[in-house]
Amino acid sequence: MVQTRFNDLSACKNLNRLAKNFNEDKFHLKHMIQDKKRLENFSLKFDGFFYDFSKQRIDDRVMEELLNLAKQAEAKKKFSQMISGEIVNITENRAALHTAARGFIPDPANLTDMDVMSEINRVNSQIKEFSAKIHTSQIRSDSGKSFKDAVVIGIGGSYLGCEFVYTALKNCIEPNINLHFLSNVDIDNFGQVIKAIDPETCLWIVISKSYTTTETMANLKQVLLFLKNNNLDPSSHLVTVTAKGSPGDNPANPVLDSFHMFDFIGGRYSVTSAVGGLPLSLAFGFDIFTRFLNGCHAMDLHAVNTPEKENIPLISALISIWNSNFLHYPAQAIIPYCSALSELAPHVQQLYMESLGKGVTFDGKLINHKTGVIIFGEPGTNAQHSFFQLAHQGSPFPVEFIGVVTPVYNKDQAGSNGVYNHQELWANMIAQAKALAMGKNDDNKAKYFTGNRPSSTLVINNLTPESLGMLLAFYEARTVYEGFILGINPFDQFGVELGKILASQIRDHIKQKNMDESYNFDSIDLDPATKFYLDTLFNGSL
Numbered sequence: 001m002v003q004t005r006f007n008d009l010s011a012c013k014n015l016n017r018l019a020k021n022f023n024e025d026k027f028h029l030k031h032m033i034q035d036k037k038r039l040e041n042f043s044l045k046f047d048g049f050f051y052d053f054s055k056q057r058i059d060d061r062v063m064e065e066l067l068n069l070a071k072q073a074e075a076k077k078k079f080s081q082m083i084s085g086e087i088v089n090i091t092e093n094r095a096a097l098h099t100a101a102r103g104f105i106p107d108p109a110n111l112t113d114m115d116v117m118s119e120i121n122r123v124n125s126q127i128k129e130f131s132a133k134i135h136t137s138q139i140r141s142d143s144g145k146s147f148k149d150a151v152v153i154g155i156g157g158s159y160l161g162c163e164f165v166y167t168a169l170k171n172c173i174e175p176n177i178n179l180h181f182l183s184n185v186d187i188d189n190f191g192q193v194i195k196a197i198d199p200e201t202c203l204w205i206v207i208s209k210s211y212t213t214t215e216t217m218a219n220l221k222q223v224l225l226f227l228k229n230n231n232l233d234p235s236s237h238l239v240t241v242t243a244k245g246s247p248g249d250n251p252a253n254p255v256l257d258s259f260h261m262f263d264f265i266g267g268r269y270s271v272t273s274a275v276g277g278l279p280l281s282l283a284f285g286f287d288i289f290t291r292f293l294n295g296c297h298a299m300d301l302h303a304v305n306t307p308e309k310e311n312i313p314l315i316s317a318l319i320s321i322w323n324s325n326f327l328h329y330p331a332q333a334i335i336p337y338c339s340a341l342s343e344l345a346p347h348v349q350q351l352y353m354e355s356l357g358k359g360v361t362f363d364g365k366l367i368n369h370k371t372g373v374i375i376f377g378e379p380g381t382n383a384q385h386s387f388f389q390l391a392h393q394g395s396p397f398p399v400e401f402i403g404v405v406t407p408v409y410n411k412d413q414a415g416s417n418g419v420y421n422h423q424e425l426w427a428n429m430i431a432q433a434k435a436l437a438m439g440k441n442d443d444n445k446a447k448y449f450t451g452n453r454p455s456s457t458l459v460i461n462n463l464t465p466e467s468l469g470m471l472l473a474f475y476e477a478r479t480v481y482e483g484f485i486l487g488i489n490p491f492d493q494f495g496v497e498l499g500k501i502l503a504s505q506i507r508d509h510i511k512q513k514n515m516d517e518s519y520n521f522d523s524i525d526l527d528p529a530t531k532f533y534l535d536t537l538f539n540g541s542l
Protein backbone atom coordinates (compact mmCIF):
# COMPACT_ATOMS: atom_id res chain seq x y z
CA MET A 1 0.00 0.00 0.00
CA VAL A 2 1.68 3.22 -1.19
CA GLN A 3 0.85 6.05 1.18
CA THR A 4 1.10 9.69 0.16
CA ARG A 5 3.95 11.22 2.12
CA PHE A 6 2.94 13.51 4.99
CA ASN A 7 4.24 16.72 3.36
CA ASP A 8 2.51 15.85 0.08
CA LEU A 9 -0.95 15.64 1.64
CA SER A 10 -3.05 18.59 0.49
CA ALA A 11 -4.02 19.32 4.10
CA CYS A 12 -0.32 19.80 4.93
CA LYS A 13 0.06 22.31 2.13
CA ASN A 14 -2.99 24.22 3.38
CA LEU A 15 -1.79 24.09 6.98
CA ASN A 16 1.58 25.50 5.94
CA ARG A 17 -0.23 28.41 4.29
CA LEU A 18 -2.43 28.98 7.35
CA ALA A 19 0.54 28.84 9.73
CA LYS A 20 2.08 31.85 8.00
CA ASN A 21 -0.90 33.97 9.20
CA PHE A 22 -0.37 32.95 12.77
CA ASN A 23 2.49 35.36 13.27
CA GLU A 24 0.19 38.33 12.56
CA ASP A 25 -1.01 40.17 15.66
CA LYS A 26 -4.68 39.57 14.88
CA PHE A 27 -4.05 35.90 15.53
CA HIS A 28 -2.62 36.65 19.00
CA LEU A 29 -4.29 34.52 21.66
CA LYS A 30 -5.05 37.60 23.78
CA HIS A 31 -7.57 38.58 21.10
CA MET A 32 -8.76 35.09 20.15
CA ILE A 33 -9.63 33.92 23.66
CA GLN A 34 -12.01 36.89 24.11
CA ASP A 35 -14.46 35.10 21.79
CA LYS A 36 -17.24 33.83 24.06
CA LYS A 37 -17.94 30.82 21.84
CA ARG A 38 -14.30 29.77 21.68
CA LEU A 39 -14.34 27.57 24.77
CA GLU A 40 -17.51 25.85 23.53
CA ASN A 41 -16.02 25.31 20.07
CA PHE A 42 -12.61 24.18 21.30
CA SER A 43 -13.36 21.80 24.16
CA LEU A 44 -14.52 18.19 24.46
CA LYS A 45 -16.06 16.13 27.24
CA PHE A 46 -15.97 12.40 27.82
CA ASP A 47 -16.81 10.37 30.91
CA GLY A 48 -15.43 12.74 33.55
CA PHE A 49 -12.73 14.22 31.29
CA PHE A 50 -12.95 17.82 30.06
CA TYR A 51 -10.39 18.72 27.39
CA ASP A 52 -10.00 22.47 26.86
CA PHE A 53 -7.87 23.31 23.82
CA SER A 54 -9.23 26.88 23.43
CA LYS A 55 -5.83 28.37 24.38
CA GLN A 56 -4.08 26.56 21.57
CA ARG A 57 -3.04 28.77 18.60
CA ILE A 58 -5.81 27.53 16.32
CA ASP A 59 -8.95 28.80 14.62
CA ASP A 60 -11.81 27.15 12.74
CA ARG A 61 -9.86 26.99 9.47
CA VAL A 62 -6.91 25.31 11.14
CA MET A 63 -9.15 22.78 12.87
CA GLU A 64 -10.90 22.06 9.57
CA GLU A 65 -7.58 21.38 7.85
CA LEU A 66 -6.30 19.30 10.77
CA LEU A 67 -9.41 17.14 10.51
CA ASN A 68 -8.77 16.86 6.77
CA LEU A 69 -5.23 15.78 7.62
CA ALA A 70 -6.55 13.01 9.87
CA LYS A 71 -8.85 11.83 7.09
CA GLN A 72 -6.20 12.01 4.37
CA ALA A 73 -3.77 10.07 6.60
CA GLU A 74 -6.57 7.54 7.27
CA ALA A 75 -5.80 7.85 11.00
CA LYS A 76 -8.98 6.19 12.26
CA LYS A 77 -8.71 3.36 9.74
CA LYS A 78 -5.15 2.63 10.88
CA PHE A 79 -6.21 2.77 14.53
CA SER A 80 -8.98 0.25 13.79
CA GLN A 81 -6.47 -1.97 11.96
CA MET A 82 -4.15 -1.81 14.97
CA ILE A 83 -6.83 -2.63 17.52
CA SER A 84 -8.10 -5.51 15.34
CA GLY A 85 -4.67 -7.16 15.31
CA GLU A 86 -3.28 -6.30 11.88
CA ILE A 87 0.51 -6.06 11.49
CA VAL A 88 1.11 -2.35 12.18
CA ASN A 89 4.66 -2.78 13.50
CA ILE A 90 6.00 -3.50 10.03
CA THR A 91 9.74 -3.50 10.77
CA GLU A 92 9.29 -6.21 13.42
CA ASN A 93 6.38 -7.89 11.65
CA ARG A 94 4.19 -7.68 14.75
CA ALA A 95 0.75 -6.56 15.79
CA ALA A 96 0.40 -3.93 18.52
CA LEU A 97 -2.29 -5.23 20.86
CA HIS A 98 -1.94 -3.34 24.15
CA THR A 99 -5.70 -2.69 23.79
CA ALA A 100 -6.37 -6.45 23.92
CA ALA A 101 -4.79 -6.50 27.39
CA ARG A 102 -7.84 -4.58 28.64
CA GLY A 103 -10.45 -6.46 26.72
CA PHE A 104 -10.62 -5.13 23.18
CA ILE A 105 -10.90 -8.44 21.32
CA PRO A 106 -8.92 -8.42 18.04
CA ASP A 107 -10.24 -9.99 14.84
CA PRO A 108 -9.36 -13.74 15.02
CA ALA A 109 -8.69 -13.66 11.27
CA ASN A 110 -5.66 -11.47 12.00
CA LEU A 111 -4.21 -13.74 14.68
CA THR A 112 -2.26 -16.52 13.08
CA ASP A 113 0.19 -17.81 15.67
CA MET A 114 -1.47 -17.27 19.04
CA ASP A 115 -4.88 -17.09 20.67
CA VAL A 116 -4.22 -13.63 22.12
CA MET A 117 -7.23 -13.38 24.40
CA SER A 118 -6.83 -16.82 25.97
CA GLU A 119 -3.15 -16.03 26.66
CA ILE A 120 -4.03 -12.65 28.20
CA ASN A 121 -6.81 -14.20 30.29
CA ARG A 122 -4.52 -17.06 31.38
CA VAL A 123 -1.87 -14.65 32.65
CA ASN A 124 -4.44 -12.45 34.37
CA SER A 125 -5.92 -15.47 36.15
CA GLN A 126 -2.42 -16.45 37.23
CA ILE A 127 -1.82 -12.91 38.56
CA LYS A 128 -5.16 -12.89 40.39
CA GLU A 129 -4.45 -16.22 42.07
CA PHE A 130 -0.84 -15.41 42.93
CA SER A 131 -1.57 -11.96 44.40
CA ALA A 132 -4.46 -13.38 46.48
CA LYS A 133 -2.16 -16.06 47.90
CA ILE A 134 0.42 -13.41 48.79
CA HIS A 135 -2.21 -11.20 50.47
CA THR A 136 -3.66 -14.11 52.46
CA SER A 137 -0.19 -15.37 53.38
CA GLN A 138 -0.84 -18.69 51.71
CA ILE A 139 2.49 -17.90 50.05
CA ARG A 140 5.06 -16.83 52.60
CA SER A 141 8.72 -15.88 52.50
CA ASP A 142 11.62 -18.29 52.98
CA SER A 143 11.50 -17.54 56.71
CA GLY A 144 7.74 -18.10 56.87
CA LYS A 145 6.79 -14.44 57.08
CA SER A 146 4.14 -12.56 55.11
CA PHE A 147 5.47 -10.33 52.34
CA LYS A 148 5.33 -6.58 53.02
CA ASP A 149 7.33 -5.11 50.10
CA ALA A 150 7.97 -5.90 46.46
CA VAL A 151 10.78 -4.51 44.32
CA VAL A 152 10.27 -4.17 40.57
CA ILE A 153 13.60 -4.83 38.84
CA GLY A 154 13.18 -3.39 35.33
CA ILE A 155 13.95 -0.39 33.16
CA GLY A 156 12.13 1.69 30.50
CA GLY A 157 8.68 0.34 29.78
CA SER A 158 9.32 -2.47 32.24
CA TYR A 159 8.83 -0.04 35.11
CA LEU A 160 7.99 3.57 34.12
CA GLY A 161 4.29 3.07 33.49
CA CYS A 162 3.88 0.90 36.57
CA GLU A 163 5.64 3.52 38.70
CA PHE A 164 3.33 6.25 37.33
CA VAL A 165 0.16 4.30 38.14
CA TYR A 166 1.42 3.06 41.52
CA THR A 167 2.43 6.56 42.61
CA ALA A 168 -0.98 7.92 41.62
CA LEU A 169 -3.03 5.07 43.11
CA LYS A 170 -1.25 4.99 46.46
CA ASN A 171 -2.42 8.56 46.88
CA CYS A 172 -5.98 7.25 47.12
CA ILE A 173 -5.63 3.57 48.09
CA GLU A 174 -3.47 2.17 50.90
CA PRO A 175 -1.20 -0.51 49.37
CA ASN A 176 -1.23 -4.08 50.77
CA ILE A 177 2.34 -4.44 49.53
CA ASN A 178 4.67 -1.42 49.12
CA LEU A 179 6.34 -1.23 45.71
CA HIS A 180 9.90 -0.06 45.12
CA PHE A 181 11.65 0.35 41.77
CA LEU A 182 15.17 -0.79 40.92
CA SER A 183 15.91 0.37 37.36
CA ASN A 184 19.35 1.95 37.04
CA VAL A 185 22.56 -0.11 36.90
CA ASP A 186 24.01 2.54 39.29
CA ILE A 187 24.81 0.43 42.37
CA ASP A 188 23.51 3.26 44.56
CA ASN A 189 20.02 2.61 43.15
CA PHE A 190 20.32 -0.92 44.57
CA GLY A 191 21.92 0.45 47.75
CA GLN A 192 18.98 2.78 48.37
CA VAL A 193 16.37 0.10 47.67
CA ILE A 194 17.78 -2.41 50.18
CA LYS A 195 17.74 0.28 52.86
CA ALA A 196 13.98 0.54 52.41
CA ILE A 197 13.07 -3.15 52.72
CA ASP A 198 13.39 -6.08 55.10
CA PRO A 199 15.04 -8.93 53.11
CA GLU A 200 12.88 -11.51 54.88
CA THR A 201 9.59 -9.92 53.80
CA CYS A 202 10.54 -8.63 50.36
CA LEU A 203 9.49 -10.11 47.02
CA TRP A 204 11.63 -9.33 43.97
CA ILE A 205 9.91 -9.03 40.57
CA VAL A 206 12.27 -9.23 37.58
CA ILE A 207 10.49 -7.59 34.63
CA SER A 208 12.16 -7.91 31.26
CA LYS A 209 10.69 -9.07 27.96
CA SER A 210 14.12 -9.97 26.54
CA TYR A 211 15.69 -11.00 29.87
CA THR A 212 18.97 -9.70 28.40
CA THR A 213 18.75 -5.98 29.26
CA THR A 214 22.10 -5.13 30.80
CA GLU A 215 20.83 -3.01 33.68
CA THR A 216 18.16 -5.48 34.72
CA MET A 217 20.47 -8.48 34.54
CA ALA A 218 23.17 -6.65 36.51
CA ASN A 219 20.62 -5.73 39.18
CA LEU A 220 19.31 -9.30 39.25
CA LYS A 221 22.86 -10.48 39.99
CA GLN A 222 23.04 -8.06 42.93
CA VAL A 223 19.70 -9.29 44.22
CA LEU A 224 20.72 -12.96 44.01
CA LEU A 225 23.89 -12.13 45.96
CA PHE A 226 21.82 -10.14 48.46
CA LEU A 227 19.43 -13.09 48.97
CA LYS A 228 22.39 -15.47 49.35
CA ASN A 229 24.05 -13.20 51.92
CA ASN A 230 20.78 -13.17 53.83
CA ASN A 231 20.41 -16.95 53.60
CA LEU A 232 17.20 -16.61 51.63
CA ASP A 233 16.26 -18.99 48.84
CA PRO A 234 15.55 -17.16 45.51
CA SER A 235 12.87 -19.73 44.72
CA SER A 236 10.91 -18.25 47.64
CA HIS A 237 11.57 -14.55 46.92
CA LEU A 238 11.88 -14.11 43.16
CA VAL A 239 9.25 -13.95 40.41
CA THR A 240 9.75 -13.08 36.74
CA VAL A 241 7.66 -11.31 34.11
CA THR A 242 9.18 -12.12 30.75
CA ALA A 243 8.48 -13.35 27.22
CA LYS A 244 7.73 -17.01 26.62
CA GLY A 245 11.02 -18.79 25.91
CA SER A 246 13.25 -15.95 27.12
CA PRO A 247 16.21 -16.93 29.36
CA GLY A 248 14.02 -15.94 32.32
CA ASP A 249 11.25 -18.28 31.31
CA ASN A 250 13.24 -21.37 32.13
CA PRO A 251 11.76 -23.94 34.51
CA ALA A 252 15.32 -24.64 35.69
CA ASN A 253 15.33 -21.00 36.88
CA PRO A 254 14.77 -21.04 40.68
CA VAL A 255 11.81 -18.65 40.98
CA LEU A 256 8.58 -18.60 42.97
CA ASP A 257 6.54 -18.05 39.77
CA SER A 258 6.90 -16.76 36.21
CA PHE A 259 4.39 -14.62 34.25
CA HIS A 260 4.38 -14.05 30.51
CA MET A 261 4.49 -10.80 28.59
CA PHE A 262 3.95 -10.83 24.86
CA ASP A 263 5.67 -9.76 21.64
CA PHE A 264 2.44 -8.11 20.49
CA ILE A 265 2.66 -5.58 23.33
CA GLY A 266 5.62 -3.20 23.27
CA GLY A 267 7.39 -2.29 26.51
CA ARG A 268 6.18 1.33 26.64
CA TYR A 269 2.60 0.12 26.01
CA SER A 270 2.77 -2.73 28.53
CA VAL A 271 1.34 -1.27 31.77
CA THR A 272 -1.92 -3.17 31.26
CA SER A 273 -0.09 -6.46 30.69
CA ALA A 274 1.60 -8.42 33.49
CA VAL A 275 4.29 -5.71 33.53
CA GLY A 276 1.90 -3.46 35.42
CA GLY A 277 -0.64 -6.14 36.30
CA LEU A 278 1.50 -8.18 38.67
CA PRO A 279 3.06 -5.34 40.72
CA LEU A 280 -0.18 -3.32 40.84
CA SER A 281 -2.24 -6.38 41.85
CA LEU A 282 0.30 -7.15 44.60
CA ALA A 283 0.09 -3.53 45.74
CA PHE A 284 -3.65 -2.93 45.55
CA GLY A 285 -5.36 -6.24 44.68
CA PHE A 286 -6.46 -7.65 41.34
CA ASP A 287 -9.89 -5.97 41.63
CA ILE A 288 -8.29 -2.52 41.60
CA PHE A 289 -6.14 -3.52 38.62
CA THR A 290 -9.33 -4.70 36.86
CA ARG A 291 -10.96 -1.31 37.48
CA PHE A 292 -7.85 0.35 36.03
CA LEU A 293 -8.14 -1.90 32.94
CA ASN A 294 -11.81 -0.92 32.61
CA GLY A 295 -10.82 2.75 32.53
CA CYS A 296 -8.28 2.05 29.78
CA HIS A 297 -10.88 0.11 27.81
CA ALA A 298 -13.38 2.97 28.06
CA MET A 299 -10.84 5.35 26.52
CA ASP A 300 -9.90 2.77 23.85
CA LEU A 301 -13.57 2.56 22.83
CA HIS A 302 -13.74 6.36 22.70
CA ALA A 303 -10.55 6.53 20.63
CA VAL A 304 -11.65 3.96 18.06
CA ASN A 305 -15.38 4.72 17.79
CA THR A 306 -15.73 8.49 18.22
CA PRO A 307 -15.86 10.66 15.08
CA GLU A 308 -12.71 12.69 14.53
CA LYS A 309 -14.25 16.01 15.63
CA GLU A 310 -15.18 14.70 19.11
CA ASN A 311 -12.28 12.30 19.52
CA ILE A 312 -10.12 13.59 22.40
CA PRO A 313 -6.88 11.62 21.74
CA LEU A 314 -7.13 12.29 18.00
CA ILE A 315 -7.78 16.04 18.41
CA SER A 316 -4.92 16.21 20.90
CA ALA A 317 -2.65 14.41 18.41
CA LEU A 318 -3.61 16.81 15.62
CA ILE A 319 -2.88 19.85 17.79
CA SER A 320 0.47 18.30 18.76
CA ILE A 321 1.30 17.92 15.04
CA TRP A 322 0.15 21.51 14.33
CA ASN A 323 2.44 22.77 17.10
CA SER A 324 5.48 20.72 16.03
CA ASN A 325 5.25 20.65 12.22
CA PHE A 326 3.57 23.97 11.42
CA LEU A 327 4.23 26.30 14.37
CA HIS A 328 7.65 24.65 14.86
CA TYR A 329 7.65 24.30 18.63
CA PRO A 330 10.49 21.90 19.57
CA ALA A 331 9.06 20.64 22.85
CA GLN A 332 5.91 20.01 24.84
CA ALA A 333 5.46 20.13 28.64
CA ILE A 334 3.08 18.01 30.70
CA ILE A 335 2.25 19.87 33.92
CA PRO A 336 -0.23 18.09 36.19
CA TYR A 337 -1.43 20.35 39.01
CA CYS A 338 -1.64 17.20 41.09
CA SER A 339 1.33 15.84 43.03
CA ALA A 340 0.00 12.28 42.73
CA LEU A 341 0.68 12.47 38.97
CA SER A 342 4.37 13.24 39.55
CA GLU A 343 5.50 10.17 37.56
CA LEU A 344 3.19 10.78 34.58
CA ALA A 345 5.68 12.86 32.58
CA PRO A 346 8.57 10.33 32.83
CA HIS A 347 6.23 7.61 31.55
CA VAL A 348 4.83 9.74 28.70
CA GLN A 349 8.39 10.83 27.88
CA GLN A 350 9.31 7.24 26.99
CA LEU A 351 5.90 6.44 25.49
CA TYR A 352 5.98 9.45 23.18
CA MET A 353 9.67 9.93 22.42
CA GLU A 354 10.46 6.22 21.93
CA SER A 355 7.35 5.91 19.71
CA LEU A 356 7.67 9.10 17.64
CA GLY A 357 11.38 9.92 17.69
CA LYS A 358 11.92 8.25 14.32
CA GLY A 359 13.99 9.02 11.19
CA VAL A 360 12.07 6.97 8.62
CA THR A 361 8.49 6.59 7.47
CA PHE A 362 6.62 3.35 8.23
CA ASP A 363 7.67 2.09 4.75
CA GLY A 364 11.36 2.87 5.29
CA LYS A 365 11.87 6.21 3.52
CA LEU A 366 13.90 8.94 5.23
CA ILE A 367 11.63 11.38 7.02
CA ASN A 368 11.41 14.91 5.52
CA HIS A 369 9.31 16.41 8.30
CA LYS A 370 9.26 16.71 12.10
CA THR A 371 8.29 13.60 14.04
CA GLY A 372 8.48 13.48 17.86
CA VAL A 373 9.26 16.55 19.96
CA ILE A 374 10.88 16.75 23.40
CA ILE A 375 8.49 15.85 26.16
CA PHE A 376 9.16 16.89 29.74
CA GLY A 377 7.20 17.86 32.81
CA GLU A 378 6.84 18.33 36.51
CA PRO A 379 3.81 18.86 38.72
CA GLY A 380 2.52 22.39 39.21
CA THR A 381 2.87 24.59 41.18
CA ASN A 382 6.48 23.32 41.52
CA ALA A 383 7.12 23.88 37.79
CA GLN A 384 6.39 27.59 38.33
CA HIS A 385 9.44 27.75 40.56
CA SER A 386 11.60 25.78 38.17
CA PHE A 387 11.28 26.36 34.40
CA PHE A 388 8.27 28.64 33.98
CA GLN A 389 10.56 31.64 33.63
CA LEU A 390 11.58 30.21 30.27
CA ALA A 391 8.00 29.20 29.49
CA HIS A 392 6.91 32.83 29.80
CA GLN A 393 9.90 34.79 28.46
CA GLY A 394 12.20 32.29 26.76
CA SER A 395 11.78 30.21 23.61
CA PRO A 396 8.14 29.13 23.81
CA PHE A 397 6.73 25.61 24.01
CA PRO A 398 3.15 24.32 24.35
CA VAL A 399 2.02 23.28 27.82
CA GLU A 400 -0.51 20.62 28.71
CA PHE A 401 -2.03 21.34 32.11
CA ILE A 402 -3.90 18.64 34.02
CA GLY A 403 -6.24 19.52 36.86
CA VAL A 404 -7.98 17.08 39.23
CA VAL A 405 -11.16 18.61 40.65
CA THR A 406 -11.40 16.59 43.85
CA PRO A 407 -8.26 15.78 45.80
CA VAL A 408 -8.15 12.73 48.03
CA TYR A 409 -7.17 14.65 51.12
CA ASN A 410 -9.67 17.06 52.63
CA LYS A 411 -10.48 19.49 49.80
CA ASP A 412 -11.60 22.18 52.23
CA GLN A 413 -8.41 22.08 54.26
CA ALA A 414 -7.87 25.66 55.33
CA GLY A 415 -5.06 27.37 53.44
CA SER A 416 -3.85 30.95 53.50
CA ASN A 417 -4.95 34.07 51.63
CA GLY A 418 -8.52 33.16 52.60
CA VAL A 419 -8.71 30.13 50.27
CA TYR A 420 -8.15 26.41 50.66
CA ASN A 421 -4.88 24.88 49.46
CA HIS A 422 -6.70 23.12 46.62
CA GLN A 423 -8.23 26.41 45.51
CA GLU A 424 -4.78 28.01 45.64
CA LEU A 425 -3.48 25.19 43.44
CA TRP A 426 -6.21 25.71 40.85
CA ALA A 427 -5.90 29.51 40.91
CA ASN A 428 -2.28 29.02 39.88
CA MET A 429 -3.04 26.53 37.11
CA ILE A 430 -5.69 28.81 35.62
CA ALA A 431 -3.45 31.86 35.99
CA GLN A 432 -0.48 30.22 34.29
CA ALA A 433 -2.51 29.26 31.21
CA LYS A 434 -3.94 32.77 31.05
CA ALA A 435 -0.54 34.46 31.47
CA LEU A 436 0.98 32.29 28.73
CA ALA A 437 -1.86 33.25 26.39
CA MET A 438 -2.34 36.94 27.28
CA GLY A 439 1.18 38.12 28.08
CA LYS A 440 1.73 41.63 29.45
CA ASN A 441 3.01 44.84 27.88
CA ASP A 442 5.68 46.72 29.79
CA ASP A 443 8.02 49.52 28.76
CA ASN A 444 10.65 47.76 30.79
CA LYS A 445 11.36 44.94 28.37
CA ALA A 446 12.70 42.73 31.18
CA LYS A 447 9.12 42.68 32.44
CA TYR A 448 7.45 42.29 29.04
CA PHE A 449 5.58 39.05 28.34
CA THR A 450 4.89 38.21 24.69
CA GLY A 451 2.00 35.90 25.57
CA ASN A 452 0.54 34.03 22.58
CA ARG A 453 1.96 30.85 24.12
CA PRO A 454 -0.33 27.85 23.63
CA SER A 455 -1.68 25.46 26.22
CA SER A 456 -4.39 22.86 26.72
CA THR A 457 -6.01 21.90 30.00
CA LEU A 458 -7.29 18.43 30.77
CA VAL A 459 -9.69 18.47 33.73
CA ILE A 460 -10.39 15.17 35.51
CA ASN A 461 -13.09 14.84 38.17
CA ASN A 462 -11.02 12.74 40.57
CA LEU A 463 -8.25 10.17 40.64
CA THR A 464 -9.67 6.65 40.67
CA PRO A 465 -8.40 3.39 39.12
CA GLU A 466 -10.81 4.05 36.24
CA SER A 467 -9.81 7.67 35.59
CA LEU A 468 -6.13 6.73 35.77
CA GLY A 469 -6.77 4.02 33.21
CA MET A 470 -8.46 6.56 30.97
CA LEU A 471 -5.51 8.94 31.39
CA LEU A 472 -2.97 6.24 30.51
CA ALA A 473 -4.96 5.12 27.46
CA PHE A 474 -5.48 8.75 26.38
CA TYR A 475 -1.71 9.23 26.08
CA GLU A 476 -1.24 5.86 24.38
CA ALA A 477 -3.99 6.60 21.83
CA ARG A 478 -2.73 10.15 21.25
CA THR A 479 0.80 8.89 20.65
CA VAL A 480 -0.38 6.19 18.24
CA TYR A 481 -2.65 8.60 16.35
CA GLU A 482 0.21 11.07 16.02
CA GLY A 483 2.48 8.33 14.65
CA PHE A 484 -0.12 7.12 12.15
CA ILE A 485 -0.79 10.65 10.89
CA LEU A 486 2.95 11.39 10.60
CA GLY A 487 3.29 8.17 8.60
CA ILE A 488 5.78 6.46 10.93
CA ASN A 489 5.91 3.21 12.89
CA PRO A 490 5.27 4.07 16.57
CA PHE A 491 6.12 0.56 17.77
CA ASP A 492 9.80 -0.17 17.02
CA GLN A 493 12.86 1.38 18.73
CA PHE A 494 16.04 0.69 16.79
CA GLY A 495 17.42 4.01 18.07
CA VAL A 496 18.32 2.47 21.40
CA GLU A 497 20.70 -0.09 19.87
CA LEU A 498 23.84 1.91 18.91
CA GLY A 499 24.48 3.07 22.47
CA LYS A 500 24.20 -0.50 23.69
CA ILE A 501 26.73 -1.69 21.08
CA LEU A 502 29.28 1.00 21.97
CA ALA A 503 28.78 0.33 25.68
CA SER A 504 29.57 -3.35 25.12
CA GLN A 505 32.78 -2.37 23.29
CA ILE A 506 33.89 -0.14 26.18
CA ARG A 507 32.79 -2.83 28.62
CA ASP A 508 35.14 -5.27 26.81
CA HIS A 509 38.05 -2.82 27.24
CA ILE A 510 37.21 -2.49 30.91
CA LYS A 511 36.98 -6.27 31.31
CA GLN A 512 40.41 -6.60 29.66
CA LYS A 513 41.78 -4.01 32.09
CA ASN A 514 40.25 -5.85 35.05
CA MET A 515 41.99 -9.04 33.96
CA ASP A 516 45.35 -7.59 33.02
CA GLU A 517 46.52 -4.86 35.41
CA SER A 518 49.35 -3.84 33.09
CA TYR A 519 46.77 -3.07 30.40
CA ASN A 520 46.64 0.63 29.50
CA PHE A 521 44.12 2.41 27.38
CA ASP A 522 46.75 3.96 25.13
CA SER A 523 46.84 0.76 23.11
CA ILE A 524 43.28 1.06 21.88
CA ASP A 525 41.55 3.40 19.52
CA LEU A 526 39.49 5.53 21.88
CA ASP A 527 38.85 9.27 21.67
CA PRO A 528 40.79 11.32 24.27
CA ALA A 529 37.76 12.01 26.46
CA THR A 530 36.86 8.30 26.69
CA LYS A 531 40.47 7.46 27.58
CA PHE A 532 40.42 10.18 30.26
CA TYR A 533 37.18 8.87 31.74
CA LEU A 534 38.42 5.26 31.78
CA ASP A 535 41.76 6.29 33.30
CA THR A 536 39.83 8.25 35.93
CA LEU A 537 37.57 5.29 36.66
CA PHE A 538 40.60 3.06 37.29
CA ASN A 539 43.61 5.16 38.08
CA GLY A 540 42.78 8.30 39.89
CA SER A 541 40.40 11.00 40.87
CA LEU A 542 39.38 14.01 38.86
Ligand SMILES: O=P(O)(O)OC[C@H]1O[C@](O)(CO)[C@@H](O)[C@@H]1O
Pocket residue numbers: 155156157158207208209210211212213216266267268354493496
Ligand atom coordinates in the same frame (compact mmCIF):
# COMPACT_ATOMS: atom_id res chain seq x y z
O1 LIG B 1 11.75 -5.40 28.94
P1 LIG B 1 13.19 -5.36 28.44
O2 LIG B 1 13.45 -6.32 27.34
O3 LIG B 1 14.16 -5.48 29.59
O4 LIG B 1 13.40 -3.87 27.79
C1 LIG B 1 13.32 -2.75 28.66
C2 LIG B 1 13.15 -1.49 27.84
O5 LIG B 1 14.22 -1.30 26.93
C3 LIG B 1 13.73 -0.88 25.67
O6 LIG B 1 13.73 -1.97 24.80
C4 LIG B 1 14.58 0.21 25.08
O7 LIG B 1 14.49 1.33 25.89
C5 LIG B 1 12.29 -0.43 25.95
O8 LIG B 1 11.50 -0.41 24.80
C6 LIG B 1 11.89 -1.46 26.96
O9 LIG B 1 10.74 -1.05 27.67
